[in-house]
Every structure is written in structure tokens, then in C-alpha cells.
Amino acid sequence: MHTTTAGSTTARDLLHSLVDHGYTLATGVPCSLLTGAFRLLEEPGDDARLAGLRYVPAPREDSAIGIASGAVVAGERAVVLMQNSGLGYSLNVITSLNLIYDVPVLLIVSWRGHDGNDAVEHDVIGAELLNLLDLFRLPHTVLDPTDPAGSVSTAIDQMDKEQRCSVLIVREGI
Amino acid sequence: MPAPLLTTPSLSLSEVVREMLARHPDALTVSTCGFTSRELFNAADRPENFYLVGSMGMSAPVALGLALARPDRTVIALDGDGSLLMNLSVLPLVAASGTKLLHVVVDNGMHESTGGQATVQRSDFVALALAAGYRSAVRVETSAELSAADLTAAPALLHAITGPRADGPGRRVTHTPQEIVARVRAAANRPTL
Numbered sequence: 001m002h003t004t005t006a007g008s009t010t011a012r013d014l015l016h017s018l019v020d021h022g023y024t025l026a027t028g029v030p031c032s033l034l035t036g037a038f039r040l041l042e043e044p045g046d047d048a049r050l051a052g053l054r055y056v057p058a059p060r061e062d063s064a065i066g067i068a069s070g071a072v073v074a075g076e077r078a079v080v081l082m083q084n085s086g087l088g089y090s091l092n093v094i095t096s097l098n099l100i101y102d103v104p105v106l107l108i109v110s111w112r113g114h115d116g117n118d119a120v121e122h123d124v125i126g127a128e129l130l131n132l133l134d135l136f137r138l139p140h141t142v143l144d145p146t147d148p149a150g151s152v153s154t155a156i157d158q159m160d161k162e163q164r165c166s167v168l169i170v171r172e173g174i
Numbered sequence: 175m176p177a178p179l180l181t182t183p184s185l186s187l188s189e190v191v192r193e194m195l196a197r198h199p200d201a202l203t204v205s206t207c208g209f210t211s212r213e214l215f216n217a218a219d220r221p222e223n224f225y226l227v228g229s230m231g232m233s234a235p236v237a238l239g240l241a242l243a244r245p246d247r248t249v250i251a252l253d254g255d256g257s258l259l260m261n262l263s264v265l266p267l268v269a270a271s272g273t274k275l276l277h278v279v280v281d282n283g284m285h286e287s288t289g290g291q292a293t294v295q296r297s298d299f300v301a302l303a304l305a306a307g308y309r310s311a312v313r314v315e316t317s318a319e320l321s322a323a324d325l326t327a328a329p330a331l332l333h334a335i336t337g338p339r340a341d342g343p344g345r346r347v348t349h350t351p352q353e354i355v356a357r358v359r360a361a362a363n364r365p366t367l
Contacts, residue, residue, distance in 0.1 A: 101351040
């Protein structure tokens, strides 16, 4: 039995909000900051609201965006969860598929290295995350752990308005 | 590693596409970038075709997304040897998905769109697909083998050995990316027969 923590409550609220917005497919590659969210995707238990959110583990972040893009082209809503390191792999598919065909996908991206005090492999991408997103004009919102539903709504509104991949940034573990 | 080819392959991408469409006339088809999308466009331009112009290695993941969203539809990933080798991890991904994806790999042994440079090596995609968990995988080199290929247990992979294009790649895709998406979306949501 899992102990309920504040983080997992935030993750559950976040995923419920996605379901409420019509999301039916989640894919991605795990990050330790997103452990609670991935646990719920893998084991929704008796949470009936999560039963409608199918989870497909992906081997790499760009393939996850490819899967979500195919579902979006069919008319579904799909979300990708990843660590910010995965944005590097994802730049090709974002710039030569999503931003060319106007196929927006919601990205939930953890922010390792945001305070310069993380494991060394996160230093460079962590320091430049927001600059990287701004460079490709990807709208972004930092998750407010006290209002996950509000943050999700903001990210989806930005995506629908701009028709570009929108990024919900997760700074503290959920 | 498979033995080198002894003769120039006689199959063409167009012939492979025509055979697949004869079997699955309403299949949603996602073609990999470069000459593959161009040749699909010139062989059979249909609303069901999602022509990728970039994002090499993404035809199978995008096709998988379509297949997950529309499990009642036949979905074909039209891949090349170079693009599959770039993203070989799609094989276990597709195998684990439980979808009926039809993964067609047109293997001319080269990156023809960029000048005919050799791909890494002639690879045994049938063995790789079966090891990853595809339910069937068939290698074909001739029209007779293509016609006889049994791909009913899916996900399935067809490894078609093809020759270099005799007449070049044909016209570029004339639809805009936005038009392509609108056509595919409408086709994906059309009631099936």
C-alpha cells in the first residue's frame, strides 16, 4: 500500500485535471521528480477517473511525442511526461513535425537543475530550460503545487491559443 | 548479419505500396521523410496518407499514436531502412502496444534522399522484429513473395528489399502540412465500411 503524500496528491489532482480536459492518452519517459504521476499512470488502482487515461511507456522522449502527435492528428488529446533532459532528443520532432504541421502536444516537463544545485548532468540544460523554450516560442507555465488544475488549464489554454506545444514545468517533485 | 544481395532487387516502393493498399484500401498510412513520402504521394495520393517531411525515425511512433486512437482501423507505418535504424527502439514499443500496426520497411540499403550513402549495414529486420515481440515478420525480395506474404498476425513487419529508383522520386508533396493533417483527421474519423 502506498503512503499518501502531498506530492502524490498533487500528481493525482494534475492527472484528474487532464482527464477532465478530455485527455485519453499519456506517454513519456520517467523522471524522479514525476515519480508520483508515473506511479498513478502505472497503477491507477480503483481511481475510476484515471481509468480513462491510457499510459504507454516510451523508450525515448521524441518517440513519446511522436505517439502523442499521432493521437492528436486522429482527434484525441494526448500528453507527454518527461525530464527536461529529454527536450534535447525532442527538438527534432518538435521543430520538424509539431511546429510545421500545427500539431500541438501538451508536455509535462520536470525541471532538474533549476537552482544550480542538482546532479552535475542537469546543470547545463537546467540553467537554460526557459531560454530553450523561449527560443522555439513554446509557451510554458510552472506548476503551482497548490493549484494543479489551474496550472493545467493555463497550459492547455496557451496551447490551444497558439497551436504550439505547451510546457507545464514541474519544479518540485510530485 | 544477412548475406549480401546477389542480384539487383526488382521490387519498388510503389509496388509495395500498391500491394498493401490492395489488401487494406482504407489504411491510415504514415510515411517516413524524404523520397519515401514523395514516392507514396506519387504512387497513391489519398486522404489517409500522413506524409512526414521531417522528423526522421518518427513514422512508426506517429502511426502507433493513430493506431492507439483508432484501434478499429488498419494503420501502416511506411518506414525505410535508414529511418528504422535511426530509431530501432520503436520495435519493442510497437510490440508492447497491443495494436495491430502493420510496419512496412522498404529497404534499399541506402539513404537515397541524400545522395545514396550506405546505411549502417544490411540488417535482418525480420529477426529484430520477432525478437522484439512482433507477431509476424516476413522478408520479401520478389513480386511473388510480396503477394504471398502472410501478415495476418499483427503487429506485423514486412521487410521489402527494393532497388534504387529508376525514374527518380517524382514530384514533391503538394499539400501543405496543415492540409495533410486535416485530411488525415477526417479520414481517421470517417465511419468505417
